[in-house]
Amino acid sequence: MAELGFKPVLLWSDALVFMLVIVLTIFFYRLRNDPQTRERWSQVFSSRLGMVAFTVIMTYVGVALLDSMHFRKALPSPAGVDTDEVFYDNKVTSVLDVMLDGMGDRFERTYSAPFALKSFEKSNIKDDQGNMVRDFDWLMHAGQHLADPSDKWLDVAQLSAIALAWGLAASALVVGLQWLLLRGSVYPWYASWAVQAGIICFMVWLVYVSHYYHVLGTDQGGADVAFQSIKGIRTGVLLGTLSTLVMLPIAVTLGVSAGYFKGWVDDVVQYLYTTLSSIPGILLIAASVLLFQVYIDLNPDYFSIGMEKADARFIALCFILGLTSWSSLCRLIRAETLKISQLGYVQAAHAFGVSHSRILGRHILPNVVHIILITFVLDFSALVLAEAVLSYIGVGIDPSMGSWGNMINGARSELSREPAVWWTLTGAFFFMFLLVLAANLFSDLVRDAFDPRVSGGRHS
Amino acid sequence: MTVNTDIRLQVRDLKVELVETGEQILKGISLELRAGKIFALVGESGSGKSVTSLAAMRLLPDALQITSGAVVVDGQDLFDLPEAKMQDVRGRRVAMIFQNAMSALNPVQTVGQQVAETLRLHTPLRGDKLRQRVVQLFTEVGIPDPDSRFSFFPHQLSGGQQQRIMIAMALACEPDILIADEPTTALDVTVQEQVLKLIRDLTRSRQLAVLLITHDMGVVRNTADEVAVMYRGEIIEREGVDEFFHNPKQEYSRRLIDALPDLTKFQSMAVEEPLLQLQDVKVYFPIRKGVLQRVVDYTRAVDGVSLSIGRGETYALVGESGSGKSTLGRAILNLEQISGGQIHFKGDAIGALARREMLPYRKLIQVIFQNPFSSMNPRLTVGEIIAEGMVSLGMGLSEQEQQDRIGQLLDRVQLRREYSQRYPHEFSGGQLQRIAIARALAVEPELIICDEPTSALDVSIRAEVLGLLQELQREFGVSYLFITHDLSIVPSLAHHVGVMQAGKLVEQGSAEQILTAPRHPYTQALLNSVPRLDPA
Numbered sequence: 001m002a003e004l005g006f007k008p009v010l011l012w013s014d015a016l017v018f019m020l021v022i023v024l025t026i027f028f029y030r031l032r033n034d035p036q037t038r039e040r041w042s043q044v045f046s047s048r049l050g051m052v053a054f055t056v057i058m059t060y061v062g063v064a065l066l067d068s069m070h071f072r073k074a075l076p077s078p079a080g081v082d083t084d085e086v087f088y089d090n091k092v093t094s095v096l097d098v099m100l101d102g103m104g105d106r107f108e109r110t111y112s113a114p115f116a117l118k119s120f121e122k123s124n125i126k127d128d129q130g131n132m133v134r135d136f137d138w139l140m141h142a143g144q145h146l147a148d149p150s151d152k153w154l155d156v157a158q159l160s161a162i163a164l165a166w167g168l169a170a171s172a173l174v175v176g177l178q179w180l181l182l183r184g185s186v187y188p189w190y191a192s193w194a195v196q197a198g199i200i201c202f203m204v205w206l207v208y209v210s211h212y213y214h215v216l217g218t219d220q221g222g223a224d225v226a227f228q229s230i231k232g233i234r235t236g237v238l239l240g241t242l243s244t245l246v247m248l249p250i251a252v253t254l255g256v257s258a259g260y261f262k263g264w265v266d267d268v269v270q271y272l273y274t275t276l277s278s279i280p281g282i283l284l285i286a287a288s289v290l291l292f293q294v295y296i297d298l299n300p301d302y303f304s305i306g307m308e309k310a311d312a313r314f315i316a317l318c319f320i321l322g323l324t325s326w327s328s329l330c331r332l333i334r335a336e337t338l339k340i341s342q343l344g345y346v347q348a349a350h351a352f353g354v355s356h357s358r359i360l361g362r363h364i365l366p367n368v369v370h371i372i373l374i375t376f377v378l379d380f381s382a383l384v385l386a387e388a389v390l391s392y393i394g395v396g397i398d399p400s401m402g403s404w405g406n407m408i409n410g411a412r413s414e415l416s417r418e419p420a421v422w423w424t425l426t427g428a429f430f431f432m433f434l435l436v437l438a439a440n441l442f443s444d445l446v447r448d449a450f451d452p453r454v455s456g457g458r459h460s
Numbered sequence: 461m462t463v464n465t466d467i468r469l470q471v472r473d474l475k476v477e478l479v480e481t482g483e484q485i486l487k488g489i490s491l492e493l494r495a496g497k498i499f500a501l502v503g504e505s506g507s508g509k510s511v512t513s514l515a516a517m518r519l520l521p522d523a524l525q526i527t528s529g530a531v532v533v534d535g536q537d538l539f540d541l542p543e544a545k546m547q548d549v550r551g552r553r554v555a556m557i558f559q560n561a562m563s564a565l566n567p568v569q570t571v572g573q574q575v576a577e578t579l580r581l582h583t584p585l586r587g588d589k590l591r592q593r594v595v596q597l598f599t600e601v602g603i604p605d606p607d608s609r610f611s612f613f614p615h616q617l618s619g620g621q622q623q624r625i626m627i628a629m630a631l632a633c634e635p636d637i638l639i640a641d642e643p644t645t646a647l648d649v650t651v652q653e654q655v656l657k658l659i660r661d662l663t664r665s666r667q668l669a670v671l672l673i674t675h676d677m678g679v680v681r682n683t684a685d686e687v688a689v690m691y692r693g694e695i696i697e698r699e700g701v702d703e704f705f706h707n708p709k710q711e712y713s714r715r716l717i718d719a720l721p722d723l724t725k726f727q728s729m730a731v732e733e734p735l736l737q738l739q740d741v742k743v744y745f746p747i748r749k750g751v752l753q754r755v756v757d758y759t760r761a762v763d764g765v766s767l768s769i770g771r772g773e774t775y776a777l778v779g780e781s782g783s784g785k786s787t788l789g790r791a792i793l794n795l796e797q798i799s800g801g802q803i804h805f806k807g808d809a810i811g812a813l814a815r816r817e818m819l820p821y822r823k824l825i826q827v828i829f830q831n832p833f834s835s836m837n838p839r840l841t842v843g844e845i846i847a848e849g850m851v852s853l854g855m856g857l858s859e860q861e862q863q864d865r866i867g868q869l870l871d872r873v874q875l876r877r878e879y880s881q882r883y884p885h886e887f888s889g890g891q892l893q894r895i896a897i898a899r900a901l902a903v904e905p906e907l908i909i910c911d912e913p914t915s916a917l918d919v920s921i922r923a924e925v926l927g928l929l930q931e932l933q934r935e936f937g938v939s940y941l942f943i944t945h946d947l948s949i950v951p952s953l954a955h956h957v958g959v960m961q962a963g964k965l966v967e968q969g970s971a972e973q974i975l976t977a978p979r980h981p982y983t984q985a986l987l988n989s990v991p992r993l994d995p996a
Contacts, residue, residue, distance in 0.1 A: 036839065036883060344835025345845075348899065351793050352849035353815075353822035366839040 007088045009070040011311040013318075017068050017238055020245060040449040048191040050445045055195040056438035063230065064237035067096040070307075092307040096234075100227060103210045106141035108222035114423050115156065115213050117143040142213050156213065163208035167201030174200060217423040220410065229427035231402030236435060239318055239387045239397075240380040246322025247379070251329035252372060256364055258330075259337025260356075269334065273327035285320050286395040292316040310398035317396065321383060329375045336368050370450035377443035381436040388432065404428040468669035469493040469516070469554070469637050474529035476508075476515050485511050485524060487693045493637060493669035498660070500672045500684030500701075502716065504918035507690040509673045513639045517550055518543075533637070552582055555630035559642040561622035565614040571625045572598075572610030575632055582633045597628040602658055620651035627658065631666070638663075641673045648780040649945065650985050656683050675918060677716050678948065681705060689713050715920045735939050736769040736792065736825075736907055741801035741811070743784070743791050761787040763963035764801065769907065769956070772937040776950045776971070778986065779960035785943045788960075789909045792941070793827055794818050805907075823853045826900035830912035832892035836884035842895055843880030846870075849903040869898040873928060890921035897928065901936070909941045914949065926953060947986055951975055959983045 031037045044050045072088040097104055111120035118136040127133050146155060175193045182189050206226060209215055216225035258269035296309055303309045340346060341364065349359050384404075390396035391405025392412075399406055407428035414421035469492070476486040486508050493499050501509045514520050516531045518538065531538040533553060538546065550556070558564055566574055575594045579585055585593055591610065598606030601624040614622055623643060630638060640659060644652040660683055663670050672684060680687055680701065688698040689712065697710045708714045742765075744758035762784045769775045779785045790796040792803060794813060803811035810821050826849075829835040836845055846866050850857060857865065867877040873894040884892060893913060900908050910929070914922040926949060932938060942954060950957055950971060957975070958968035959982065967980040978984045 034839065036885075344829035344831060345837040347790075347795060347829065348827060348835055348896075349848065349852075350795050351822060351825070351827045352852050352903070353819045354848065354852040358852065362840070363837050367837070 005074045006071040014068040043449040044445045045187050048188045051191040052195050053438045053442040055192040060435050064234040067094045067234035069095040103227040108218045112218045114217040163205040167204035171197035171200040216427045219424050225424050225427045228402045229431045232404040235403040236384045240383045242318040243321040243383050247326045251326035255330040255333030256337050259334040277327045288320040289395040310401040313398045374447045377446050381439040404432045466495040467492045470532045472530045475527045479525050495667045495669050497685040498670040500680045500687045503690035508693040552633050554637040555635040556639045557626045557630050557643050559645050561626045570611045575629050578632045601628045637669045639671045733771045734768050735771045737804040739766050739802040740764045742799045744799040760963050765965045774940040774954045775956045776942045776954035777958050783960040784963040785960045789911050789943050823903045824906045826905035827909045828896050828913045831916050832889050846899045846902050873898045907939045911943045
């Protein structure tokens with residue numbers, strides 16, 4: 001392992017998310033065979049809006065996946081110790097961190113405004129004569145290369161031009177390759193390519209300019225806000241998907257069995273979800289998270305690095321969110337199953353002596369898939385927002401893990417000071433807004449294509 | 461005003477097309493409605509009957525547009541009027557009634573209020589006078605005890621009475637033209653006859669000009685003065701009603717007329733070898749109340765039915781909706797638990813078998829449902845649908861044999877073999893019902909329960925499906941329990957007939973006996989309401 005220079009780290013959430021990717025790939029690969037499903041998806045993708053929203057979502061997912069490949073760097077052997085043993089950094093790094101080229105390593109002392117050269121707060125510094133004065137200190141990682149601070153904006157423009165040229169070159173490469181493969185396609189790929197080019201240019205620009213300035217300033221701890229916002233992507237995306245995935249099996253199993261078997265099964269399931277939905281959700285979630293936090297604090301031995309602790313809490317939150325939010329989907333599926341099990345084909349299957357499991361798998365489940373799919377995409381954005389709310393009241397993500405909720409939580413005090421620190425909130429808001437907007441637009445299109453009540457009229 | 465030839469509404473060369481594709485839906489329709497006369501527009505679903513009436517009233521959905529033609533009322537072309545004036549024409553001059561009265565009435569308002577509302581909009585009547593007028597209208601449309609019915613909610617009335625309320629509402633503003641779009645299709649036959657009689661009487665007494673849209677030739681025969689047959693957006697034949705039924709000129713019209721029952725020919729009796737015997741079968745559904753869900757009473761869906769079906773024989777179970785005939789069919793299939801009595805199939809008691817024990821009999825008793833669209837899983841191909849029974853009942857066929865068998869079955873029901881790769885939504889109702897028949901035949905059953913297999917189909921297709929069923933009976937010697945509300949298909953099909961009312965079998969016997977000499981008053985009422993070609 002020594003020659004690798006790093007040691008891979010597989011956090012629980014990483015394992016789950018990669019498993020999820022594999023399962024989804026298989027699922028969609030198999031769906032490909034069903035012409036009806038294919039037709040509906042092609043309806044989603046033949047609109048430009050669908051393509052754009054999908055590209056944005058895939059970018060977020062891609063960033064989240066890159067940020068889920070974790071490793072610990074090898075440290076150089078300490079001087080004077082002669083051993084073959086390799087020591088690894090206690091800090092976990094992700095592939096994304098590497099790609100952002102050290103953006104997260106450029107700390108300042110505390111707040112600084114976007115593109116500022118000096119700190120936002122005064123501190124005691126020595127002037128040229130060696131006297132202590134109280135003034136705004138120069139930043140450590142901004143504008144070091146400038147001979148004259150007044151050239152700043154000209155320099156920014158020059159850097160941007162260079163970055164843009166690189167960005168355009170990179171996007172030409174990426175889009176060009178796709179163009180070669182997909183130019184005959186009936187789908188409006190050009191919409192996706194435009195967005196891809198935009199995203200690539202933006203990222204190249206951000207990484208390049210970040211070497212010289214803090215594009216979105218720094219937060220209270222002096223960390224780069226742009227970097228923090230990007231790190232929030234993994235948290236948001238994973239929370240949205242993992243909680244939905246915890247919720248789905250519960251909702252589907254209970255809903256389908258209640259609607260199909262009726263009788264006492266139905267009674268039990270209904271009792272469960274009426275009880276659950278009569279407990280205030282936030283209270284239940286807060287209580288569960290706090291309970292788990294106590295467990296983590298009491299068993300520090302289970303977690304070898306700090307990141308694992310934060311990760312455990314994150315997974316717990318996903319499970320808790322999933323476990324508390326299945327009732328509405330369950331109700332929908334139960335109703336749909338009740339309806340379907342009265343239809344001719346299920347009756348005919350009974351008359352053919354088809355077993356319960358086969359009826360459920362062949363006749364009922366495929367016909368409630370559209371509800372599951374619609375709920376999945378609709379709930380996704382709601383869960384991302386829920387994370388922000390939970391972090392805001394202090395029961396959400398561990399503060400050591402970048403998350404938009406924590407950033408918004410911090411903005412509470414930042415906005416109330418004069419002059420206000422507006423950039424952390426802006427950063428979190430911008431990234432979250434883009435994801436939730438794309439998810440909502442996409443879910444609208446998916447619903448239009450899959451919901452028989454909406455699309456039913458088309459065939460008649 | 462010369463009453464009988466007075467033209468109230470004239471449609472001239474009306475053309476309508478689909479906005480999106482430019483496909484012609486109506487290809488130049490012309491007709492005239494005369495005072496005191498009923499003009500019937502007949503045709504199968506999709507022939508453009510309803511589009512004609514909606515276009516005339518300028519109520520077309522956005523996807524359709526009128527490209528040419530004129531609708532003239534009192535010398536005024538309706539297509540030239542502004543929308544505000546048009547509102548006045550609908551309602552005041554021209555009234556419309558639709559198929560489904562329940563969905564046209566507001567469920568949270570009393571029926572009296574709803575009729576009064578229309579009057580308030582168009583007349584100066586208020587207060588007591590308004591109420592009196594409504595009660596008077598209720599009396600006119602034959603609602604019993606109209607004064608107290610004023611404060612009833614729609615769900616408290618029967619389907620027939622709801623349709624009467626709709627008619628009262630339509631007549632409230634004294635229109636002189638009435639457009640009735642399938643006004644009786646959702647009603648039971650006995651009720652249907654009463655509503656048609658009401659429309660007929662009102663036409664005479666009020667000198668209405670009526671456009672009656674229907675797919676039912678029996679309705680036309682008994683009600684209309686003039687008939688126009690629509691086929692694919694064109695009127696292919698137009699004639700006085702007597703002339704039309706005696707000398708149809710078009711082949712298509714003849715097929716529509718032939719779908720009417722002929723009460724002179726019956727099935728000859730088959731050999732009596734009992735296949736299925738029911739003795740005093742009861743199906744009760746418990747009514748539960750309270751927190752503990754205690755059973756307080758039972759709904760007696762099937763209340764002591766005994767009958768016997770022979771091998772190769774067709775037994776028609778006739779009754780109106782809610783009489784328990786479908787529940788009985790489900791009980792025979794063991795999809796519903798019986799609460800009492802015995803079901804014997806080939807001498808074995810099958811009434812109380814568990815799911816697993818029932819399996820050997822599943823192969824022998826099959827079912828065809830009413831709605832072909834909901835009886836196929838939309839996510840399976842036709843081949844998979846037909847194969848389902850063969851797979852689950854373990855016919856022990858190899859993949860190749862199975863494919864061959866599916867091909868043969870499709871051949872047998874006159875569909876093409878390559879259809880097995882297609883999905884249900886690519887087929888029409890008649891084709892789907894053939895697939896349903898193929899699915900039932902796949903496991904070589906001895907008894908097929910046909911639950912209203914043709915009531916969702918158009919008349920000309922209905923005849924084809926019934927013909928196919930009979931052919932298959934001769935070929936395979938299969939028996940049918942034919943559940944239907946439509947007495948008119950019975951004579952050509954059934955050997956035995958049983959009439960059900962409120963869960964009880966009120967009369968049974970050979971088809972000839974029931975149809976020519978019914979003894980029970982309910983059977984007589986049912987029979988009277990069946991439209992006939994030649995009421996002697």
